[in-house]
Amino acid sequence: MTAPAAVEVAPVPMTAKRRGAQLAMLAFAILVVMGAYASVGLGLDGKIPAGMLTYGLGLGGLMIAAYLVLARFAPWADPLLLPLVTLVNGIGLVIIYRIEQTGQAGASATNQLFWTALGVVMFSATLIALKDHRALQRLTYTMGFIGLGLLVAPLLPFIGKEINGARIWIGVGGFTIQPAEFAKLALVVFFAGYLVAKRDVLALAGRRLLFIDLPRARDLGPVLIIWGFSLAVLILQKDLGSSLLLFGTFIVMLYIATQRTSWVLIGILLFLGGAIVAGQIFDHVTARFEVWLDPASPEFYDRELGGSFQLMQGLFGLGSGGILGTGLGEGHPELIPLSFSDFIFAATGEELGLTGLMALLMVYALIVQRGLRTAIAARDPFSKLLGGGLSFILAWQVFIIVGGVTRLIPLTGLVTPFMSAGGSALLANWILIALLVRMSDAARRPPPQAIQDEGMTQVFQR
């Protein structure tokens, strides 16, 4: 864990590993989380909860394990990613624990800790098994099929399950899994591999109309196919969130790959077209939009299905939290339906206030920023595209759900990454972080150094 001795002899500037700083930041994140646990207990009944040490040390142990794996298998990785993710994951655990104390059905901190542990296992397994992420490029089409398979899995009889009006779950054994969360990873890998292969055609062919370079009609194929799939997800599974997530990510990756603004415009047009068509066909799409425009109206507030009750409860919570929040354990998150899942951001806002939400958003923004830096620093197109895609899908997901909950955009159900209760999302996002860590390790690893040995031989070391 010390800086290699090569630094002293080689004139080439080298990236520091910063392992010590990472460990300190990790400890700090764990301390913040333990403090938050204590605060919940003090807020609820004036006592430090018995579970503080269990949860705190449990989380701490997990993260130390993750850190050791990282230090061993990806020593050059970005030092910020793991501590940042630990912090949001830990705060999510605390909020779920807090909501569990109110007795809201479905909130279970123990389950969430279990899934976090599994997430860390997946993180470690990915780092250990995937020595070089570029191996994924060879699996482009396999990943594409896996992704699509996962997406359609909930539609299959027997294993598919419909919960809360959306058919996005499959039951395996005693567990329910939300395959779309894993599908998004597979599809980003597929998009990256596919676009790297086809980007020249997609970028160069076409003609200029007015001031925009339009692609050839036949090159619209892939976009139309993804658009069609997104619409299918929307129509068959009533999953607005995943549909928007996948389509938006694809368009942005297409843009990154081709540097062609026209793809973004085409994407927006297709999205609007799809949204209008869906609005014509499905009441629930129109309902989301109406509710977004005027959630406070009693008509929508009292509407049983597709009304604004949940959104308003979330906004009431945020409003009651104000700037500083009520303090952990002092609010009423149980008034917000599904406060431990889709609406965890609103529940957090009630107790931690505007201040806490800003800090959380800042942490998310930093994770995304570290991911994008990794993409920029990466040395091959596939890594750049994969890093950019994974970072963007994280940012995009935060934007869609947080924007929905805070009424910036119409509400579409998605989990808040690392915070919302739910195993699938946690596992998938930990794998996502493992991929970013793997890529950042590759990107930050010093290039082979030329070692002058009496001017005779050059040995390349990697």
Next chain:
Amino acid sequence: MNGTLKRAAVACLLMFGLLMVNVTYLGAVKAEDYRGDSRNQRSFFARYSVDRGWITADDGNTTLAKTVDTGGDYRFERQYPDGKMYAHVLGFFAPESSRGVELSAGKYLDGSHPDLLVRRAIEFISNEPPKGASVDLTIVPRAQKVAYDALRASGKRGAVVAMNPKTGAVQVMVSVPTYDPNVLVEPNKAKVATAFNKMVADEQDPLLNRAVDKTYPPGSTFKVVTAAAFLEDDPSRTPETQVDAPQVLDLPQTTVGLPNYGGAACGGGQVSLRYALERSCNTPFAKFGMELGWDKMREQAAKFGAGEPLPFTLPVAKSDIGPEEELAALAQLSIGQRNNQMTPLQMLLVAAGIANGGEVMTPYLVHKIVDPDDGVMDETQPKPMSEAVSAETAAKLKDMMVSVVQAGTGTGAQIPNVSVAGKTGTAEAGDAPAPHAWFIGFAPADDPEVAICVFIEAGSAGTGATGGGTAAPLARDVMQAVLQAK
């Protein structure tokens, strides 16, 4: 690809920027709206998250309202141990409103008063529930109970209000019929609203605090005010001054005359002022009023506090002698009829002013405010309200009021070994078949410690009720209780 990646990074930055701006807008600008929205249950919870200060009497020795920690969502529950007896004084702390002392001292009770700001900040930081200050009232529980029991036992509607004439500290305030405030404090809006609406719809109007919320014609008790104006008008007049007392007074511009009560004669047409008050003859006082004129009558009433809303812990309806009309009206208002409308509290101040040598003290209910650490934050200092009459006039009036109880219409108020001063009243109440019965007075006459006003509403006391027969004995019991409690 780095160029587009950087643009994508800018797009991400923009997205997070938008989220942050929106969250700031919600948390800082819209927060107030959302917090105050009636559909937001939290404001309702917040009402019960304060360890509300207690309301006590008798220097904290008697608990009138307390707060119980239930540990639930509606954490602190309000309870009124003697709810019905104190309902009109304490009011209630309902889910959406409050009344009485609960309202007027609300900022102390819920801890939001600026003087408790530092404490509140410490509680906020140490994560303790906010605790309000306690309010100690001037009520004398023993006397309150006597008044409440006696009034309730009589089966009549009415009010008893008593105070220390030297300080203005209210010792008794009872209004009957009453209600149970405990049913209005439940943290259940719908249930409370139903209970409250039922009370509002009740013909007996139990929510009405008859001592302060409504005015009634004061009848003959007002003759004390008329006598005060008469004596003040010419300092040479004394209780022995001979006055005209015809059996029926001719009213100008009307064909009907103004008779004495029951059409009786009053002495031999010329009587002393003392005798006129003792017997409560109508004609002499009606004549005084006409001679003095509306301005002087109103001025005298105003000196006792009428004409303006009284400064008090609770809101008080405005008492007034009525507008300036023809002489016949003036004659009638001078004996407490016509448009002359007084609250029982106002008539109490008339008695108290005379008891206190002409100086009316500002009435008050709050003895002191005690912060959660038992430190006295504020103690009410007695404050003069007005100089109603000169000390000489007060002495003359007191002298005559003692005669009323000794030998006149107020004998029912006599207390053994204590000299009592008083004046009865029996007022016709509009079309009601029965009159209002009144008694105002104070005791001991030479060194008054309690002044009282008993009011019994028309239609509830039977047709034969009079101030002397119905109100005076009640006043006697209550005054005795106050004196014994000393």
